[in-house]
Amino acid sequence: MSLQIAEEVRPAVPPVEEVTSPPPVAPALPEVSRLRQGAASAGWAVAGAAGFVALWALAASHNPKLPAPGDTFTVLKELLSDPFYDNGPDDKGVGLLVWATLLRVFKGWTLATLVGVPLGLLVGTSRRAWQALNPVIQVLRPVSPLAWFPILAFALGQSELASVWTVFVIALWPTVLNTAAGAAAVPADQRDVARVFRFGRVAYLRHVLIPNVLPFTVTGLRLSMGIGWIVIVAVEMLGGTSGIGRQIWTWYNALDLSKVAAGIIIVGVVGLVLDLLLLRLAKAVALDDGSAA
Amino acid sequence: MSAEPRRALEVRGAWKSFVHDGRAQAVLRGIDLTVEPGELVSLIGHSGCGKSTLIRALGGLVKLDGGTIRLDGALVTGPGPDRAMVFQNYSLLPRLSLVNNVRAAVRSARPDKSRAAADDAAERYLTAVGLWDAKDKKPGQVSGGMQQRAAVARAFAVEPRVLLADEPFGALDALTRARLQAQLIELWTSESDTEIVVMVTHGIDEAILLSDRIVVMGNPPGPSVVDVIPVELARPRDRVSVIDDPHYREVQERLLHLLTAEGLADANGRAA
Numbered sequence: 001m002s003l004q005i006a007e008e009v010r011p012a013v014p015p016v017e018e019v020t021s022p023p024p025v026a027p028a029l030p031e032v033s034r035l036r037q038g039a040a041s042a043g044w045a046v047a048g049a050a051g052f053v054a055l056w057a058l059a060a061s062h063n064p065k066l067p068a069p070g071d072t073f074t075v076l077k078e079l080l081s082d083p084f085y086d087n088g089p090d091d092k093g094v095g096l097l098v099w100a101t102l103l104r105v106f107k108g109w110t111l112a113t114l115v116g117v118p119l120g121l122l123v124g125t126s127r128r129a130w131q132a133l134n135p136v137i138q139v140l141r142p143v144s145p146l147a148w149f150p151i152l153a154f155a156l157g158q159s160e161l162a163s164v165w166t167v168f169v170i171a172l173w174p175t176v177l178n179t180a181a182g183a184a185a186v187p188a189d190q191r192d193v194a195r196v197f198r199f200g201r202v203a204y205l206r207h208v209l210i211p212n213v214l215p216f217t218v219t220g221l222r223l224s225m226g227i228g229w230i231v232i233v234a235v236e237m238l239g240g241t242s243g244i245g246r247q248i249w250t251w252y253n254a255l256d257l258s259k260v261a262a263g264i265i266i267v268g269v270v271g272l273v274l275d276l277l278l279l280r281l282a283k284a285v286a287l288d289d290g291s292a293a
Numbered sequence: 294m295s296a297e298p299r300r301a302l303e304v305r306g307a308w309k310s311f312v313h314d315g316r317a318q319a320v321l322r323g324i325d326l327t328v329e330p331g332e333l334v335s336l337i338g339h340s341g342c343g344k345s346t347l348i349r350a351l352g353g354l355v356k357l358d359g360g361t362i363r364l365d366g367a368l369v370t371g372p373g374p375d376r377a378m379v380f381q382n383y384s385l386l387p388r389l390s391l392v393n394n395v396r397a398a399v400r401s402a403r404p405d406k407s408r409a410a411a412d413d414a415a416e417r418y419l420t421a422v423g424l425w426d427a428k429d430k431k432p433g434q435v436s437g438g439m440q441q442r443a444a445v446a447r448a449f450a451v452e453p454r455v456l457l458a459d460e461p462f463g464a465l466d467a468l469t470r471a472r473l474q475a476q477l478i479e480l481w482t483s484e485s486d487t488e489i490v491v492m493v494t495h496g497i498d499e500a501i502l503l504s505d506r507i508v509v510m511g512n513p514p515g516p517s518v519v520d521v522i523p524v525e526l527a528r529p530r531d532r533v534s535v536i537d538d539p540h541y542r543e544v545q546e547r548l549l550h551l552l553t554a555e556g557l558a559d560a561n562g563r564a565a
Contacts, residue, residue, distance in 0.1 A: 189384040195371075196352055196378045197398040197451065207397055211388045 067257040076262040089242060094263075098270055101236065101243035104160075105228045108167025112224055116172050117217055120179025121209070130180070137173065145170035145231045149238055159239035166235050167228045174223035182216025183209065214285045222278040229271045244270075298366020302328040302351070302455055302489050306360035309346055320346045322517040323360070326508060328455075330488040333481065335500040337493075337548070338510030343517055344493045345459055347510075351491060352378045352457050364454060374402045377448035379458040383440035385432040391443040392428035395419060395450050402451045418446035421484050422476055438469035445477060449485050456481065458492040462499065471532065474503060482528070497548045500524075501541055502532055509551045520551055 053069050060068040083095025122129045123137075145166050152169075153162035186208060194204050236245030244267060251259040309321040320343040328334050336344040349355040351362060353372040362369040364376070385394045395415040403411060419425050422442040432440050441461060448456055461477070462470040481490050494500050500507045504524050511519040524544055526535060535541055 189380055189382055190386060192354060192378070192380065193384050193386065193398070195354060196376075197402040197447075198372055198374065199397075199401045203397060203401050207386050207389060211386075 065257070067261040071258040072261040072265070075258040076265060079259070079262055079266075092242070094244065094247070094266060097242065097244040097247050098266065100241075101232055101245060102270070104163050104236075104241070104243065105167055105225070105232050107164045108232075109171050109221075109225055109228050111164070111168045112171035112175055112228075113221060115168075116175030116220070116224070117179050119172075120176040120217070120220070121183050121213065123176065124180035124183025124213075125209075137176065140169075141173045141177075146234055146238060149235060153239060159241045163232065163235045163239050163241050167232055170231050171224035171228040174227065175217065175220040178220030178223070179213060179217045182213035185216070186212045215282065218278065218282040218285050222275065222282060225274050225278055226271065229267075229274060233267055298363075299327075300330050300365050302491070303363045304347075304351070304360070305363070307347070307350065307357050307362065308359035309343070309350065309355060309357050311346075319513060321350070321357070321360075322513070324517045326518065326521075328489050328491060332488075332505045333478075333490040333492065333503055335492050335494050335504040335507045336510055337495070337497070337500050337507055337552070338519075339512055339552070342510040342512050344510050347517075348378075348457050348459050348491060348493050351455070352376055354378075374451060375454040377402070377451040377453040377456055379441070379444050379448045379456070379461045381460040381463050383432065383437065383444050383464075385440055385443055385447075387432055390429045390431055391424055391435070391439075392416075392419060394432070394443060395447045398447045399450045414450040414452065415446075418450040418480070418484075419443065421449075421480060422446045436469075438465055438473065441465060441473060442476065445473070445480065449480050449487060452485065453487055455489040455491065456487050458490065460493050460495060463495060470499075474499065474532075478503065478529070497545060497552070498536075500548070501526075501544050502530055502535065507544070507548065509548065520547075522547055 057069050060066040079094045083093040083098075085091075085093040086096060119133075123133050124130075148169050149162060149166050152165045153159055156162050156165065190208050190212070193199075194208050199207065232243070233245035233248065235241075236243045237249040240246060244263060248260055248263040248267075251257075251263060304324050304326040307321045307324040308319065310317045310319045312318070320341075322343075324347065326334075336347060338344050346355055350357055351369070353369055353376065369376075385391070386397070389397060392415055395418065396412055399406065399411040399414050400408065403414075406414070416425065419428055422445060424439060424442055424446065427435060427439060432443070435443075441464075445461065448458075458477075462473055465473065477490075481487055492503065494503075501524055507522045507524060509519045509522065510517055522544055524540075526538060526540060
C-alpha cells in the first residue's frame with residue numbers, strides 16, 4: 001500500500017476483499033502529526049479557558065459582589081488541600097461532601113437503571129405497552145424533579161430517601177426512552193433471521209436484542225447520570241441533606257461567594273469525570289461488527 | 294379425498310393484502326403453485342408484484358389472509374426447520390463471526406441436533422462455500438459476496454427440505470454473482486439433501502440459467518401469476534454455451550415479452 005496520507009486525514013475504512021489475504025492494516029498516522037494535533041487541541045482548550053476567566057474577571061471588576069477568579073482559585077486550593085477532614089456533621093472536607101452527593105446520585109441512578117432498562121425494553125418491543133405508557137411518560141417527563149421533592153419528602157418522611165428517589169424520578173426517563181428506541185430499532189432483517197432460524201428467547205436476547213439495544217441504553221444511562229448530577233445539587237439545597245450542593249447553599253448563606261464559585265467548579269469537574277467514564281463505557285459497547293478494526 | 298399426502302410444496306388459493314395509505318392492496322391474488330421435489334423454481338416480476346411477499350409467506354414470515362401452504366401435506370403456519378431462507382441483504386448478525394452466525398442458526402433451528410452435530414454442519418457448509426479460512430471474521434470485515442456465501446451456508450447448514458431465497462444475488466457484482474450461482478446449484482444438487490429451491494429474482498438470465506420453471510408474476514389488478522414457463526435445458530448448464538441453445542432464446546423472448554408493458558397488458562386483458 002503506497003497511500004499518501006495527508007497530515008490530518010485519517011484513512012477511510014480500509015478496503016476488504018478476499019479470503020486468504022492478511023487483514024488489511026490501516027496506515028498509522030505519522031507520530032509527528034499526531035503530537036502536533038494533540039498540542040493544537042490542548043492549545044485551543046487553554047485559550048478557551050483563558051478567555052472564559054478573562055470575561056469572568058471583567059465581570060467581577062464591574063460588580064464587586066461577584067467573586068473574582070483569583071480569590072476563587074485561592075479558596076479552591078484551600079478546599080482541596082484537606083478534602084477529607086471531618087469535624088462533625090456541619091464541618092466536613094469537600095471530598096467527603098462530594099462523596100456523599102455522589103452516593104446519593106448513584107443510588108437514584110442505579111434504581112433508575114434497574115427499573116428503566118426493563119421498562120424500556122417492554123415499551124420498545126410491545127406496541128400495547130407503548131400505547132399505555134407513552135402518555136404517562138410524556139406528561140411526567142417535562143416536570144421539574146424539584147416539584148417531586150415535596151411529595152416524596154412528605155411521603156417518605158425523610159430528606160435522604162426523598163433525594164435518592166427524586167434523582168430516580170428524573171434519571172428514569174432518558175434510560176427508558178433510549179432503551180425503548182434501541183429495542184424498537186432492531187433491524188427488521190435481524191428479526192427475520194431470528195424468526196426463520198427459530199431463535200429461542202435466550203438466543204434472541206443474546207444475539208439480537210442486547211447487541212442492538214446496549215449502545216442506546218448506555219447513551220440513556222449517560223444522559224440520566226448527567227441530569228441526576230445536575231438535579232442533586234438543587235435537591236440538597238432544598239432538602240438540607242449534607243453534600244456539596246447543600247454546602248454551596250451554606251456558603252451562600254454565609255455570603256462566602258468565593259467558596260460558592262469554587263464549589264461550582266468542583267461540581268462541574270466531577271460531572272465531567274462522570275460523563276467521561278460513561279462515554280468510555282459507551283465506546284466499549286458500541287456495535288462491534290469488525291468494520292472499524 | 295386423497296389419503297397419501299404429496300411430497301411437494303403446495304400453495305393453494307393464497308391471498309394477501311396490505312393496507313397502503315388507507316387502501317387495501319391485494320398483493321397475492323389467489324395464487325396456486327406446486328413445486329415438486331428436485332425442482333428449482335424462480336419467481337420473477339416487477340417490484341410490487343408480490344414475489345417477496347410470496348416467498349416470505351412460504352418461509353412463514355407472512356400470514357396469508359386466505360388460502361393454504363403445505364409442505365409434504367403439512368400446513369405451514371410459521372417458520373420451521375424444514376424451510377430456510379437467504380435474504381437479499383445478507384442479514385448476518387453483525388456481532389457474530391461467520392462461523393458463529395451459522396452455528397447460532399443451526400443450534401436454534403435444529404434443537405434435535407447435538408451441539409457437535411450442529412458445529413459439524415457449520416463447518417461442512419462454510420467449507421463448501423470456501424469460507425472456512427475466514428470463519429472467524431465478523432461480517433463487517435468481509436465483502437458482500439463473502440457475507441452472502443456465509444448466509445447461503447447458514448441456510449443449507451440447517452439442512453432444510455426447502456431453500457427460499459429472496460433476491461439472493463441482487464446486491465452483488467456480476468462476477469461474484471456468477472460464482473455464487475454456481476455454488477448454489479452445486480450445494481443444491483450434490484452437497485445437500487435440500488430438494489426444493491424457490492428463488493426470487495430480477496434477472497431474466499439468472500432465472501433461465503438456474504430454474505426448472507419460472508413463475509412470472511404481475512402487478513395488480515391483473516392476476517398474480519401471469520405465466521409459468523418451463524426451462525427444459527439439461528443440467529449441468531454451462532453459462533457460456535447455454536445462451537446459444539435455441540430453447541434458451543425462446544424462453545428469454547417469452548420472458549421479455551411478458552415483462553414488458555405490452556405483455557402485461559395482454560395478460561391483464563385476458564384476465565378481465
